[in-house]
Amino acid sequence: MLNPVHLRTLVEVVKTGSFAEAARRLGYTSSAVSQQISAFERAVGVELFEREAHSIRPASAALLIADRGGELLAAFDGFEHEVKAMVQGLRGRLRIGTFPTASSRVVPKALAKLAADLPDAEIRLDEAEPEDVLPLVLTGELDLALVYAYDLVPQSWPEELTVLPLLDEALLVMVPSEHPAAKNNVRLEDLKDERWIASRDGTSGATCLTRLCAASGFAPRIAFRSNDYEVVQSLVAAGVGVALVPALGYKALPGTHAMPLRHKPLRRHVHVVHRTANTNPLLRDAVNALQEVCQNAVGGYINQP
Template identity: 35%
Template sequence: MRVDITRLQILAAVNRHGSMAGAADELRYTSSAVSQQIRKLEAELHVALVERHARGVRMTEAGCLVLGRARAIEEQLEGLSGDLEQLAGGYTGTVRFGVFPTFAASLLPEVVIALRESHPGVRLAIHSSRISPLRDLLETHQLDIALTWDYPWNRSPDTELAVHELLLDSTVLIVPRTHRLARQNTIELTDMKDEEWIVRAAGHPTAELLFRCAHTAGFHPKVAIEASDYQETQAMIAAGLGVTLCPRLATSYVREDVVVKRLEASMPARRICAARLRDSKPTIASQRLEHILVNVVDDYTAALTRPARPD
């Protein structure tokens, strides 16, 4: 059954006024136009909806039944209008958000909590993955926002992406708590030239970071182990199997038997950005997420400037 909603609204106006003329005045139609629309509605429903009499019209039993449904439809339409206003205002909706593992393990919970507290109607659909798959998902419109990271030597033009830098994630050194230099505030990379190193496997960019920094410092690092993730790396460091360079964000959770040290020389930092497709207009909800990302990262960087507790 296909029914014109406007004709249902005209029928409701006729019922309110008890006449075609009254409905016509309210709706700014002619009486004949109102009468014509009611007849068309009756034809659509194959039933008489009004009884005409000298003083106006009254609803038939079928007309009363249709009016009941019409009121429910109007309520649904009003609800739909409200829902669309909420969506347009960024108070509801879903944001498809891509993150990489070190961010997911450190700052993502704070982002989710902040968004839930400020905009409980906005839902995050989170996808955690390596950088390359995240870029692919973003470029194929399967994500609204994705976090990316890179170093100065491997930055891509990103002509299709609008990129907002969130953080320059500094490079730090992790050594066993029993290491000879563990109590120093900062360490020169040249002091580590005879150490054995643990690097991320499969050509991870942080492995290239080590080789580039070591080359600048005048030595070739001896790689002892290639590890799959940073928690695995920390366990190996604690066992005395080597040391590592890594982004500071990867040290949000540190074992008690290892320590994180600053390096005296100027070390490359990885750039963490929020990216979206340049030709895709962001929703208000996704803009709210970006605002929260900025606030969470700002709080994180502010915490890094506070005096550290002694090792």
């Protein structure tokens, strides 16, 4: 490989037209410059400067090399600055995994803040259920993920992960407005004969519902499943059934009524997780942004942990 240090010296020599002057500017002795140029000439196999006692004259090859070489070195300098900036967290890439409800209610604001603070950072967002994103965080394909956990579905975290609580949200029972239960302080038992609209099988939302109902002595008749709480709520509004939705997913849809459970104020917990070993400098900023946004999101049935 051509020695880039020698190339830089050559560029400076061509620019100044003198070994001595180039040496002064680069902080070398003129002897060092002379030796560097000689070495470079040996490397390319061509005389690049004609020497006279008191001056040098660049050969045309030297001019060409200095031209293109100068551009390259400038690019390299630019790269170096990029790296420095990246290290300071001003720039870089952050890959975030999130689950659907959070991605619409919490993440956008946090990302907006992050993007405003760090306009040159490249932020990528993937949306999936916690079971799917956790392995990605572990393998390093994601830097950060938002996950949730239901009270009744104990979740254990791999110990390489740092888990920070972000939000606590109530689980709300949602019924059509005209439903007799559409008054506060409903008991779950009152709903044992209802048709239920639940999250997809296997999700902890669905598991939670099953366990909750089991605790009240019945198994819910699940008529429809959807992971999209908008769809769930539309179905409730249409009178198809009742549902258990976390507060983050709740939108006061006309024709529906939502209330917390009377005796069992169940909650869903939202966490940020990342590998403890992850050194991505953007991580800190992203976590900060998320926490800040969550503070402001408190209200209704949503608390800070």
